[in-house]
Amino acid sequence: MHxxxxxxxxxxxxxxxxxxxxxxxxxxxxxxxxxxxxxRVGRGAxxxxxxxxVAGPLTLLSPLGDHPEDxxxxxxxxxVVEAQLRLDPGITDVAVGAEGVWVTGASGxxxxxxxxDQVLARIPVSGTGDHSRIAIGEGSVWxxxxxxxxxxxxxxxxxxxxxxxxxxxxxHIGGPITGLGIGGGSVWxxIPGIGPGRLLAIDPxxxxxxxxxxxGESPGSPxxxxxxxxxxxxxxxxxxxxxxxxxxxxxPGLNVESSGAGSLWGVGDDSVIRFDxxxxxIQATVPVPRAAAVSVDGTTVWVLVFPRxxxxxxxxxxxxxxxxxxxxxxxxxxxxEPLPLMDLQPLALSSGDGKVWVADFDQGVVTRxxxxxxxx
Amino acid sequence: xxxxxxxxxLLYEQVFPLAYRVGYRFSGRRDEAEDAAQEAxxxxxxxxxxxxxxxxxxxxxxxxxxxxxxxxxRRTRHAPAPADERQPEADLEASLxxxxxxxxxxxxxxxxxxxxxLADLSVEHVAAAMGCKEGTARAxxxxxxxQLARSLDPxxxxxEG
Numbered sequence: 001m002h003x004x005x006x007x008x009x010x011x012x013x014x015x016x017x018x019x020x021x022x023x024x025x026x027x028x029x030x031x032x033x034x035x036x037x038x039x040r041v042g043r044g045a046x047x048x049x050x051x052x053x054v055a056g057p058l059t060l061l062s063p064l065g066d067h068p069e070d071x072x073x074x075x076x077x078x079x080v081v082e083a084q085l086r087l088d089p090g091i092t093d094v095a096v097g098a099e100g101v102w103v104t105g106a107s108g109x110x111x112x113x114x115x116x117d118q119v120l121a122r123i124p125v126s127g128t129g130d131h132s133r134i135a136i137g138e139g140s141v142w143x144x145x146x147x148x149x150x151x152x153x154x155x156x157x158x159x160x161x162x163x164x165x166x167x168x169x170x171x172h173i174g175g176p177i178t179g180l181g182i183g184g185g186s187v188w189x190x191i192p193g194i195g196p197g198r199l200l201a202i203d204p205x206x207x208x209x210x211x212x213x214x215x216g217e218s219p220g221s222p223x224x225x226x227x228x229x230x231x232x233x234x235x236x237x238x239x240x241x242x243x244x245x246x247x248x249x250x251x252p253g254l255n256v257e258s259s260g261a262g263s264l265w266g267v268g269d270d271s272v273i274r275f276d277x278x279x280x281x282i283q284a285t286v287p288v289p290r291a292a293a294v295s296v297d298g299t300t301v302w303v304l305v306f307p308r309x310x311x312x313x314x315x316x317x318x319x320x321x322x323x324x325x326x327x328x329x330x331x332x333x334x335x336x337e338p339l340p341l342m343d344l345q346p347l348a349l350s351s352g353d354g355k356v357w358v359a360d361f362d363q364g365v366v367t368r369x370x371x372x373x374x375x376x
Numbered sequence: 377x378x379x380x381x382x383x384x385x386l387l388y389e390q391v392f393p394l395a396y397r398v399g400y401r402f403s404g405r406r407d408e409a410e411d412a413a414q415e416a417x418x419x420x421x422x423x424x425x426x427x428x429x430x431x432x433x434x435x436x437x438x439x440x441x442x443x444x445x446x447x448x449x450r451r452t453r454h455a456p457a458p459a460d461e462r463q464p465e466a467d468l469e470a471s472l473x474x475x476x477x478x479x480x481x482x483x484x485x486x487x488x489x490x491x492x493x494l495a496d497l498s499v500e501h502v503a504a505a506m507g508c509k510e511g512t513a514r515a516x517x518x519x520x521x522x523q524l525a526r527s528l529d530p531x532x533x534x535x536e537g
Contacts, residue, residue: 007524008493010474015494018400020393021410025385028414032421106378129378131425146425148379154425176425192426 034315036130037345037361077371079324079339082355083117089364090130096352097136098162103359103366104134104143111165112366114353121165125158126150130361133221137182138204140168144177144189157189157202171207173200179231183224184242186210190219190231199231199238201245211245213238225259226277232256232266239280251280260296261329267291272303272327284332288325297351300371301327304349304358305338317344317362324349324356324369339369383428384421391434392417395441398490401475403445412448416440435491435505442487477527481520484508488516489524 090106100120101112109123125132129147136142141160148154155177159169175198179190186201197219201211216233222240223230228248229240237254238247254275255266263283266273272291274284292306303325307317323338343360350357358367392413399409416437420427427433478486484506491502503513 004493007474007489007521011478011489011493014475015394015397015401018397020396021406023389023392024414025388025392025417028388028417029381029384029421031414031418032424035418035422127378129380148383150379178425 033130034345037315037347076336077373079326079336079369080372081339081367082370083368085112085117085119085366087119087364087366089362091347091359091361091364091366092128092130092132093134093348094350094357094359094366095134095136095141096350096357098141100162101350101357101366101368102134102136102141102160104128104132105359105361105364106130106132109134109141109143109160114355114368117368123160123165123167125167127154127156131176131178133178133180135180135182135187135221136162138185138187140204142180142182142187142204144180145170146175146177155191157187157207159204169207171202173202173209179219179221181222181224181229181231183222183229184227186242188222188229188231188242190215190222192218197233199229199240201242213240213245213247220255223256223259223264225256225264228277230256230259230264230277237280249280254280254282257294258296258301261299261301263329265294265296265301267294267303272301274329274332286327286332286334288327288334291325292346293349295349295351295356296329297354297356299329300351300354301329302349302351302356302369303327304346306346307344319344322346324358326371336371336374341367343367380424380428384424387433388417391437394434394494395437398438398494399441399445402442402479402486408445408448409441412441412444413437415444430504432491432497432501432505434495435497435501438490438495439487439505442483442490446483473528474524477524478520480527481523485516485520485523488513489520492517 087103087110088107091103092105095102101114103110106129108125108128110119111121113120125143125145127145127147127149131146133144141162143158145156145158153172155173155175157171157173158167161168173189175191177189177191181188187204189200191198196214196217199213199215199219200209203210215231215238216236219231219233229242231238232255237251237256239249241248256264257267258265263274264277270287270289272286272288272294273282275282288303290306291303293304295302305323305325308321310316310318319342320340322341322343325338326335328335344362345360346358347361348359355368355370395413395416396409399412400406403409419440420437427436478489487506488502491497491505497505499514500510503510506513
């Protein structure tokens, strides 16, 4: 038998004569970033496969579902871009509230005054990178900093005081935090693993881990709605009692992005899914091609439409094919015309006061959209 | 540049030549080897938060490179015969024979050989990179060694049993 050393030497020697090509690490990193962004959007698409199998017939029988609000529907109106602000590229999330619009990304956190469209504060937060999330609740603004920081730590949760726009506390969680949500008196973060992910409930005052649960693979951001926390993963949606930190239910295949109008809302493959928070049953499937994210604001469901790609495998976005659509929850129908956006990689939206803000990763642009009466 | 990106770039510079060379030996095509190795690194960057501190990250990249090549080879039906531009020297020829023997091994055995001998992973880390138990990885390696011995030296008594 050939000795291990002999095998190794012979394999090594035959490899050394092969000259490798020049380094293209920049192109590889760009491709890696796009894969990250696609996987974030694609989780919803995976969810619909299971949704269609389980609940498709039900939806077909009752296309408008069993929605709790009866109404004559919204005036369609017309979506318009009210303002655009160019910040640093690499924006990954946006949240409206606490007297500001708060944006996170590779360059840290930016606070915008929605009344004047002026930048009120730039808050350096180390380790935000390409996966940072932002949320508002428990009297603070919360930001995840999943990447490595100068102090050698990774996976931090940062609390910002909206009164001063300054960092109040940094809690070291560990692990690549990907999801963030607030509800039931806790701050909730998700951490993917090789296989199942983890959900942690954090005490907003002390940073102490109150509950630690195992959830499905590649968990998304937790959403609070109707007394429960909801966390989707590649194959299921977990319903959690925030007080006890115990799993109440597991629903196959559903994705959740937002809560409002008596329902939970998620995205699927070319559609928006509305489902009942009590029964878990699908109430409506609203066709919206390339639906990527949803934000519910009072009587409007805002839908972010991802751009089309010119390549079936690689993501080469086509300018002008991203858009904002609106759904009327009273009728479960798309209302008005889609508003095209020039964004190449719009990743997040957040709504409040009848308006929606969209954050574009690629160009670092934040766009405010409002609805004007049809006659205006 | 973030510390994470810096860390990734460092690993890329160190490991890309190995991934490319292994891919080339298996496909015989420089363009496909380069594409596969780059795609493997891009997927590693996508999962960098989870991979960066794993001791078997190099094994993951090599395995992914080979898996990408395997799928593409199956799709495009390229003959996976390594070809060199220059005439090999005599002792080099023996090394290339060994590569030929490795390329004839069952896929999982070939992966185990590459991870163990070229990525210098322990059997434990070979198992982690291949997503199997340590005993399974050890069995793949043992069978691969025996098969390589049989291929390279038909008179080697280890072929029995």
